[in-house]
Amino acid sequence: MNDMHTHILPGIDDGSKDAETSIEMIKRLSAEGVRKIVLTPHFYASRNSVDSFLAKRAAALDRLCEAAEGVELGAELYIGAEVLFMDSLDRVEGFERMAIEGTKYLLLEMPFTAWTSRTLETVYRITSNGITPIIAHFERYIPIVKDMNMIYELPRLGCVMQMNAENFRSFFPKRKALKFFAEGTARLLGSDAHNLTSRPPEVKLAYDAVAEKLGEEKRREITALGDSILAGATRVI
Numbered sequence: 001m002n003d004m005h006t007h008i009l010p011g012i013d014d015g016s017k018d019a020e021t022s023i024e025m026i027k028r029l030s031a032e033g034v035r036k037i038v039l040t041p042h043f044y045a046s047r048n049s050v051d052s053f054l055a056k057r058a059a060a061l062d063r064l065c066e067a068a069e070g071v072e073l074g075a076e077l078y079i080g081a082e083v084l085f086m087d088s089l090d091r092v093e094g095f096e097r098m099a100i101e102g103t104k105y106l107l108l109e110m111p112f113t114a115w116t117s118r119t120l121e122t123v124y125r126i127t128s129n130g131i132t133p134i135i136a137h138f139e140r141y142i143p144i145v146k147d148m149n150m151i152y153e154l155p156r157l158g159c160v161m162q163m164n165a166e167n168f169r170s171f172f173p174k175r176k177a178l179k180f181f182a183e184g185t186a187r188l189l190g191s192d193a194h195n196l197t198s199r200p201p202e203v204k205l206a207y208d209a210v211a212e213k214l215g216e217e218k219r220r221e222i223t224a225l226g227d228s229i230l231a232g233a234t235r236v237i
Contacts, residue, residue, distance in 0.1 A: 002036040002226030003029055003203050004162055005082065005107060005136055005190025010067075012060040013042040015194045019067035025193055025201040030074030032204035036230055038190075040107045040136075043081040043098055050094035053081070061236060068237055077237040078230055082107045082136055087118055090125040099131060102234035107162070108133040115145050123157050133159045134229075137192060138185075139167060139177065155185060160225070162188040165206035177206075178213050187225055 007015025008025045016022040029037055041060070043053050061079060080100035085108060089095055099106040108126075111119065126133055135154055138161045145151060155161055163186045167177040180186035193201035211219040 001032070001034045001203060001207050001223055002038075002189075002230070003034050003191050003193075003201070004038050004134065004188045004226055004229075005040050005164070005192050006037055006201065007041060007082075007192070007194045008037065008064075008201070009039045009041045009057065009060045009079075010063055012056055015041065017195075019063045021196060022064050023067055023071060023073070024196060026068075026073050026075060026077070028196070028201045029191065029193075029203065032202065034075055034203060036076050036078065036226060038100060038107075038230070039077060039079045039236070040082040042109075043083045045084070045086055045089060045092045045095065050092065050097055054097065057081070065237060073237065076235050078102075078233045079236045080105075080107055082109050084109045085111050085119070085122070087122050090122060090129060096129060096131055100229065100233050101236070102232050103229060104130055105132050105134055105160070105229050107136050108159075109136045110138070110141050112141070112144055115141075115147075115150050120150065120153055120157065123154065123159065127158045134188060135159050135161050137162065137164045137190070139163055139173075139180070152185065160188060160229075161186050162190050163206075164192045165189055165203040166192070168206040168209045174209060178209065181210055181218060181222075182214055187222065189222055 008022050010016045010019045010022045081098040083098045167173040189206050191201050191203045
């Protein structure tokens, strides 16, 4: 299993507040059987330049590496960012450096306001730059967009759709989540973990539900896609 969306990097966003918490979050995922974890702190182009964000991210990663020295984590760590959408994102200098390091895959958080044709045009321009967006927790946008054709247009543009594991905790969200995986719209899973309590590092419940209802082969497909994305990525720990 892989966790493609986390806020485990310490002291950089609203996720883990310190390296000790980060270590515990990693260990919990590892105990579930997760073997590859992507660290994706929030990046807001309206608040930070790419260079300043990368400097903060590097400092946070240094703190984590120092705390992890001599600790058996049980999982490989990779680094990227969760990039908040904006209409001019493709014109932000260096935005492609937010992709998972060593790849062209970028975790993209879509707007929580009404989408327009310009929204999809921006996504198209991003893909035209050789970047493949991984759409973060796409299920959250459905009540906002309302027009499912706009949601389904994203994979047609070449995006990979990621769903949060929390959707598998209760009956009705779980049923909808399974439908999206069954039809092939949802393709990746992430915990979107921010802490050890209210937004914990857990993803196994989602993989297990997929295997139980859709078959072990579908579970393997999700893991295999994550493995493929990370095959050329730079491992940071």
